[in-house]
Amino acid sequence: xxxxxxxxxxxxxxxxxxxxxxxxxxxxxxxxxxxxxxxxxxxxxxxxxxxxxxxxxxxxxxxxxxxxxxxxxxxxxxxxxxxxxxxxxxxxxxxxxxxxxxxxxxxxxxxxxxxxxxxxxxxxxxxxxxxxxxxxxxxxxxxxxxxxxxxxxxxxxxxxxxxxxxxxxxxxxxxxxxxxxxxxxxxxxxxxxxxxxxxxxxxxxxxxxxxxxxxxxxxxxxxxxxxxxxxxxxxxxxxxxxxxxxxxxxxxxxxxxxxxxxxxxxxxxxxxxxxxxxxxxxxxxxxxxxxxxxxxxxxxxxxxxxxxxxxxxxxxxxxxxxxxxxxxxxxxxxxxxxxxxxxxxxxxxxxxxxxxxxxxxxxxxxxxxxxxxxxxxxxxxxxxxxxxxxxxxxxxxx
Numbered sequence: 001x002x003x004x005x006x007x008x009x010x011x012x013x014x015x016x017x018x019x020x021x022x023x024x025x026x027x028x029x030x031x032x033x034x035x036x037x038x039x040x041x042x043x044x045x046x047x048x049x050x051x052x053x054x055x056x057x058x059x060x061x062x063x064x065x066x067x068x069x070x071x072x073x074x075x076x077x078x079x080x081x082x083x084x085x086x087x088x089x090x091x092x093x094x095x096x097x098x099x100x101x102x103x104x105x106x107x108x109x110x111x112x113x114x115x116x117x118x119x120x121x122x123x124x125x126x127x128x129x130x131x132x133x134x135x136x137x138x139x140x141x142x143x144x145x146x147x148x149x150x151x152x153x154x155x156x157x158x159x160x161x162x163x164x165x166x167x168x169x170x171x172x173x174x175x176x177x178x179x180x181x182x183x184x185x186x187x188x189x190x191x192x193x194x195x196x197x198x199x200x201x202x203x204x205x206x207x208x209x210x211x212x213x214x215x216x217x218x219x220x221x222x223x224x225x226x227x228x229x230x231x232x233x234x235x236x237x238x239x240x241x242x243x244x245x246x247x248x249x250x251x252x253x254x255x256x257x258x259x260x261x262x263x264x265x266x267x268x269x270x271x272x273x274x275x276x277x278x279x280x281x282x283x284x285x286x287x288x289x290x291x292x293x294x295x296x297x298x299x300x301x302x303x304x305x306x307x308x309x310x311x312x313x314x315x316x317x318x319x320x321x322x323x324x325x326x327x328x329x330x331x332x333x334x335x336x337x338x339x340x341x342x343x344x345x346x347x348x349x350x351x352x353x354x355x356x357x358x359x360x361x362x363x364x365x366x367x368x369x370x371x372x373x374x375x376x377x378x379x380x381x382x383x384x385x386x387x388x389x390x391x392x393x394x395x396x397x398x
Contacts, residue, residue, distance in 0.1 A: 004063070004144070010072065012140050015062045018043040018076070025071045028125065034159075035119030036295040037112040041266045043076060049258035052113040056254075057082050061108070063140055065133060073133040075122045075141065078113060079150065081105045085254040087116035087338055088156055088179055088355050093367065102363050104152075108145055111156035114254035116338040117300055118181070118353040120155060121162035135167040145360050152359040163356060174356035175372055178379045180386070182348040184334040186326045194323065194347065202345060202391035209312040210320040218278045218287070220316060222325045225271030232273055233264030236289045239305025255303075260291075270294060274321045276306075276313060290318045297332040299325075319346045341386055350386035352379060 001020045004012045015021060018040060026040040036042065046052040047060060059079040065072045083090050086109065094104035111120055122137055124130040145153050155169060163169040163176075170176070188194045195203050213220060223232060237260040244251035263271060276288040288306035292299055304318050319336060326334050336343060344350065359365040 001064075004140075009067065010136060011066045013064050013066060015064065016060050018047050018060065018062060021062070021064070021071070021074070026074065026123070029071070029074065029123035032296070034121065034123075035112075035117055035298075036270050036293055036300075037115045037117055038076070038119070038121070038123065039270075042112070042115075042270075045259050045262040045267055046113055046255070049256055049262055051255040051259045052078070052085075057084060058113055061144075063137060063144070065137060065140075071125060072128055073122060073124045073130075073137050075110060075137055076112065076120075077141070078109050078111070080107050080109050085114040085252075086111060086156060087114075088154075088177070090154075093371075097364060097367060100363070100367075102361065104364065106150050108141065108150045108153045109156060110141075110153065115302075116157055116181070117335060118157045119159045120157050121159040131165055131167060134162075134165060138168070138172065142358070142360075151361050151364055152357060154355060154357050156355045157353055158356055160354065163354065169356040172358070174358045175368055176376075177355045177357060177372055178352040178376045179355065180350050180379055180383050181338060181353055182336055182340075182343040183351050184323065184326075184336065184348050186323070186330075186332050186334065188327050191320075191324050191327060194327065197347065197392055199391050199393050206320070206346065209315045212312045213276060213310065213316050216278070216310060218276050218310065218313070220321050221275050221277065222321065223273040223275050225268040225273070228264075228268070228271065228273060230264055232275075232289070233260045235286050236260055236273065236291045236303060236305065239286075239289050239307060240291075240303050241305065242307055243305035263291075267293075272299065272322075272325070274317050274325070276310075276317055288313055288317055290322070292322060294331065297330065299331050299334045301334070301336045315346060319343070319348075323347075344386050344389055345391055347390070349390065350383040352383055 001013050001015045004014050021040065023040040030038050052058040057080060061077045061079050062074060063077055064074040082105065083094060097104045122134055124133050141153055158169065195206060198206065237257045244253045270293045272292045272294050274290040274292065275286055277284045277286055287308050290301060290304040292301045299322060301318055301322060304314070306313060322334055325331070336348060357368060359368060
């Protein structure tokens with residue numbers, strides 16, 4: 001870890017790897033309400049596996065504030081020369097800039113790599129003034145960009161409360177960009193109560209989708225990480241790879257085999273599998289899996305794969321079985337993962353999260369601000385249209 005600057009009473013340092021931080025110090029700054037992907041183990045699995053590295057276009061540049069040997073604040077940051085694995089798809093801005101002889105890159109990105117989950121924020125030691133440290137760290141981020149020729153800083157999938165703090169992103173005139181996502185909130189005592197929300201046709205359809213695997217002798221089960229063996233983490237990688245191979249060259253394979261292996265070693269406690277099994281040759285075959293992550297009353301779906309195309313198995317394994325699990329376990333929120341508007345027909349609502357952007361090239365600032373209003377309006381209209389298509393019961397007339 002290298003000392004970068006001295007800001008009054010604090011020393012500013014940067015690290016080229018999350019491994020340069022002590023896990024206990026880092027995790028001591030991750031509050032109970034923060035997303036689990038800010039934890040040291042998740043970032044370490046991404047970086048130590050080589051999934052996220054300079055070779056893959058993610059150059060770690062984690063800034064931190066210290067008072068002597070005490071870590072006070074930190075920000076997971078990466079220098080990027082492309083936009084792959086970010087899930088905000090700013091390629092059209094980059095292409096527009098390039099067509100006018102300007103470069104969108106390099107850019108500094110504050111995000112959890114390859115993890116489109118709302119909740120990115122800076123981390124602060126307990127019993128410190130987080131807002132004061134936040135201002136100091138943001139000042140440092142912006143100075144770093146200006147000194148090194150980085151074109152802009154981009155904070156993705158941000159924690160909305162953090163972005164709205166006094167002196168934080170909104171106060172600093174970062175441009176907000178809305179992105180659609182899908183979410184499910186559990187207010188049910190059983191799966192039948194969830195089904196009762198839908199109109200008659202879709203209720204019948206969901207029952208078929210969630211029951212079709214049984215007709216083919218397939219059993220679904222939930223397997224929590226602490227009880228899962230090494231086989232589960234090996235098998236999910238095999239299935240994930242097989243499924244992504246079907247979509248070459250448009251697959252979104254941002255993590256490798258070592259990432260799944262490391263999750264089994266250092267992140268097992270957060271992991272939940274939804275597994276599809278079938279009897280075969282006197283034994284059992286795992287033919288499909290979904291890998292999810294849990295913290296307190298929230299569940300996030302992330303990876304899935306199958307070795308056989310079974311009608312509606314994706315819906316059963318990735319949506320309905322996790323919902324059923326949430327209802328049984330009292331888990332309040334389920335984020336099924338990004339994309340795929342067919343989630344609407346399964347009861348997920350469209351919502352939006354925000355990324356925030358600031359540019360140190362006046363041309364890029366003009367390009368962004370001149371167009372982001374129209375982009376956001378389109379996204380608002382898209383979200384409204386998706387939610388209008390929710391196949392729920394028509395409210396009774398008043």
